[in-house]
Amino acid sequence: MKAIRxxxxxxxxxxxxxxxxxxxxxxxxxxxxIHVSGVNFVDTYYRAGLYKxxxxxxxxxxxxxxxxxxxxxxxxxxxxxxxxxYATTLGSYAxxxxxxxxxxxxxxPSLDFYAGAAIMLQGLTxxxxxxxxxxxxxxxxxxxHAGAGGVGLLLIQIARRLGARVFATAxxxxxxxxxxxxxxxxxxxxxxxxxxSEVKKLTAGRGVDVVxxxxxxxxxxxxxxxLRPRGYLVLYGQASGPIPPIDPLALMTKGSIFLTRxxxxxxxxxxxxxxxxxxxxxxxxxxxxxxLRHDFVFPLSEAAxxxxxxxxxxxxxxxxxxVKS
Numbered sequence: 001m002k003a004i005r006x007x008x009x010x011x012x013x014x015x016x017x018x019x020x021x022x023x024x025x026x027x028x029x030x031x032x033x034i035h036v037s038g039v040n041f042v043d044t045y046y047r048a049g050l051y052k053x054x055x056x057x058x059x060x061x062x063x064x065x066x067x068x069x070x071x072x073x074x075x076x077x078x079x080x081x082x083x084x085x086y087a088t089t090l091g092s093y094a095x096x097x098x099x100x101x102x103x104x105x106x107x108x109p110s111l112d113f114y115a116g117a118a119i120m121l122q123g124l125t126x127x128x129x130x131x132x133x134x135x136x137x138x139x140x141x142x143x144x145h146a147g148a149g150g151v152g153l154l155l156i157q158i159a160r161r162l163g164a165r166v167f168a169t170a171x172x173x174x175x176x177x178x179x180x181x182x183x184x185x186x187x188x189x190x191x192x193x194x195x196x197s198e199v200k201k202l203t204a205g206r207g208v209d210v211v212x213x214x215x216x217x218x219x220x221x222x223x224x225x226x227l228r229p230r231g232y233l234v235l236y237g238q239a240s241g242p243i244p245p246i247d248p249l250a251l252m253t254k255g256s257i258f259l260t261r262x263x264x265x266x267x268x269x270x271x272x273x274x275x276x277x278x279x280x281x282x283x284x285x286x287x288x289x290x291x292l293r294h295d296f297v298f299p300l301s302e303a304a305x306x307x308x309x310x311x312x313x314x315x316x317x318x319x320x321x322x323v324k325s
Contacts, residue, residue: 160183166183
C-alpha cells in the first residue's frame, strides 16, 4: 500500500510517499480501508519531533474515515463493511490503517467520508472543550483564537448552541468574516488590533470567562490577561510553538485564574464517551445545525504541501487528504 511516512524528524520535506506493509488486525483491532484522512496540527508535532512517534519509520496522521475490511479477535463493536470514522490513532496517511475497534464511530448514511474525516478530531475536540473542560453555560463569554481554523469554526458553533457570547480572533478580514458567519458575536484582527485591549473594551474591563487557545506561544500571555477573576485559560494546542514555564504565582496575581492543557485522548477515553460526542456531532451536521468547511483537499501524495499550507496559516476550516482518487 501507499503511505506517507517519516524516517526522521524535520520539516515537510522529510515526508515520503512510499510503499509500506499492509497492516493486519491484532486483538481488539479493525483494519480500515482509508478513503479520506484528516490533517491536523498534531501531525506536524509528530513530524517535527515535538511529539515522539513510537518508532521509525512512522506513518503520520491520526484521523480517518473509510470502510472496515477486517477485524481481529474480540471485536464486536464493528463488522466488515461498516462505514466508520476515527481519531487519535497514528497511521491514517495511508491506504489502510489498524485501529482499536472501540475508537471507531459508525458513520450515518447521510454523511460522506469527507465529512467523517473532517469532524472527528476537531469536532470531538470542540465538543469536549465546550462541554467538559470548561462547561459553557448560557450567558458566559468565550474568546476563541484562530476562529477561522478547523477547531475554531466548530468551537464557535457549539459555544453559540450553549448560549455563550463569543469573541473570535483571526489574521485577515476574510478569516474574520468566516468566524462571523459561524456565529461569532465579535471578531478581532490580531494582525492589526491588540486582542487584549479589544477584549477589555468589549467586556467593560471584566474579561472573559474562558479563553480557548490553540495557538500557544504567540497568544498565551495576553490570553491570561483577558480573563476575569477565576476564569479559565484552556490551552488545547500550540500551533505557534510551546509556551515557556509559568510561575504559579502569576495565576494568583491575575485573579486566581485556572490554566489547563487538555488533550483529546483524556476526553475520548472510552467507547461510551466517543459515541456521546460523535453522536452529537453527526446529528448536528446531518440536521444542518452544524456546518463543516473543508475547502482544502489534497491527494495523499501531496501531504507535504498540505502541511506547508497549514503551518503557513493559508488554510481555513478542515484540511483533508483524499486517499481514494
